[in-house]
Amino acid sequence: MKEFKGIDAKNLTSMHCGGKIERLIEADSNEELFDLISGLDKFFILGAGCNTIFEDGSISMPLLRLGSSFDFIERQGNTIYAGAATPLPRILDFCIKEGLTGLEFMAGIPGKLGGALCMNAGTKDEWIMSRVDFIEIADSKGIHKVKAKDLNCRYRSGNIPSKSVVIGAFLLLDAGNTSVVKERIEKALEKRKNQPKGYSSGSIFKNPEGANAGQLIDKAGLKGFKVGGAVISDVHANFIINQGSATTSDIKTLIKIIKERVKTMCGVDLEEEVKIIG
Numbered sequence: 001m002k003e004f005k006g007i008d009a010k011n012l013t014s015m016h017c018g019g020k021i022e023r024l025i026e027a028d029s030n031e032e033l034f035d036l037i038s039g040l041d042k043f044f045i046l047g048a049g050c051n052t053i054f055e056d057g058s059i060s061m062p063l064l065r066l067g068s069s070f071d072f073i074e075r076q077g078n079t080i081y082a083g084a085a086t087p088l089p090r091i092l093d094f095c096i097k098e099g100l101t102g103l104e105f106m107a108g109i110p111g112k113l114g115g116a117l118c119m120n121a122g123t124k125d126e127w128i129m130s131r132v133d134f135i136e137i138a139d140s141k142g143i144h145k146v147k148a149k150d151l152n153c154r155y156r157s158g159n160i161p162s163k164s165v166v167i168g169a170f171l172l173l174d175a176g177n178t179s180v181v182k183e184r185i186e187k188a189l190e191k192r193k194n195q196p197k198g199y200s201s202g203s204i205f206k207n208p209e210g211a212n213a214g215q216l217i218d219k220a221g222l223k224g225f226k227v228g229g230a231v232i233s234d235v236h237a238n239f240i241i242n243q244g245s246a247t248t249s250d251i252k253t254l255i256k257i258i259k260e261r262v263k264t265m266c267g268v269d270l271e272e273e274v275k276i277i278g
């Protein structure tokens with residue numbers, strides 16, 4: 001187990017902002033993780049921080065992170081068994097190498113497997129949980145397997161029980177062909193080539209039923225609108241970009257303005273996809 005104190009939050013997230021993390025604890029085995037979970041009333045489990053922003057100031061809630069022993073991939077027939085700390089791009093490289101098809105739609109989504117399962121990451125048409133058979137969860141009662149079908153997942157929520165940590169998952173894929181899988185992944189990456197560049201958390205808001213959050217924000221005339229060091233991307237209005245000096249307060253102010261303006265002009269309530277912690 002490793003413990004770090006006074007870590008800059010901006011070094012832990014893709015939005016690159018926020019205050020100081022008082023305690024960051026990294027567990028490197030199921031036993032260490034179980035001891036930690038059992039001993040803490042409250043904690044936040046962090047993946048790669050691509051969908052997370054920490055508040056400015058001091059964050060006293062302990063942060064847990066999974067160490068390198070949770071970063072592994074194995075093939076069992078057409079199933080991949082992977083640890084929750086495995087980066088998503090590595091899983092896709094493994095699919096290419098093994099000629100396994102079914103996850104190509106995840107190409108270009110940054111993060112780790114645990115974060116992707118919690119967020120039920122994907123595109124507007126497909127999400128990762130549809131390929132999951134079981135997830136392995138650690139909670140204060142121990143370690144157990146949960147059937148994905150029993151989790152009642154929905155768009156951008158894996159519905160992981162609170163105070164639980166995903167430690168691994170069994171992903172059901174299909175036998176394919178290495179070059180076809182590679183080509184599909186390249187196509188998916190090509191579609192993302194024009195995605196906004198810079199520090200961001202990807203899409204800030206979920207797409208409302210039957211609508212597109214980016215188009216609504218654009219319709220509300222907010223592309224390019226700026227607060228402090230944070231700006232609404234003029235490439236994709238559902239992205240807020242930290243131009244380098246943004247505080248979490250700047251980003252929260254922008255989020256508030258977007259929600260108010262979209263409600264007034266389009267009559268739609270936007271809901272955040274990004275998690276703001278603190």
Ligand SMILES: Cc1cc2nc3c(=O)[nH]c(=O)nc-3n(C[C@H](O)[C@H](O)[C@H](O)COP(=O)(O)OP(=O)(O)OC[C@H]3O[C@@H](n4cnc5c(N)ncnc54)[C@H](O)[C@@H]3O)c2cc1C
Pocket residue numbers: 014044045046047048049050051052066084108109110111112113114115116117118119120121122123160164165166167200201202203275
């Ligand atoms: C440029 C860019 C593009 C993006 N494009 C997409 C996209 O197309 N589609 C999409 O869905 N998302 C997208 N995202 C968002 C992000 O990549 C995904 O949500 C990703 O799955 C988050 O993974 P993470 O490891 O970074 O999670 P984190 O941000 O670290 O955590 C996200 C949530 O998962 C929880 N969590 C993390 N690990 C675990 C665990 N082991 N057990 C239980 N809970 C856990 C955290 O507590 C938090 O609530 C994009 C982000 C960026 C920056």
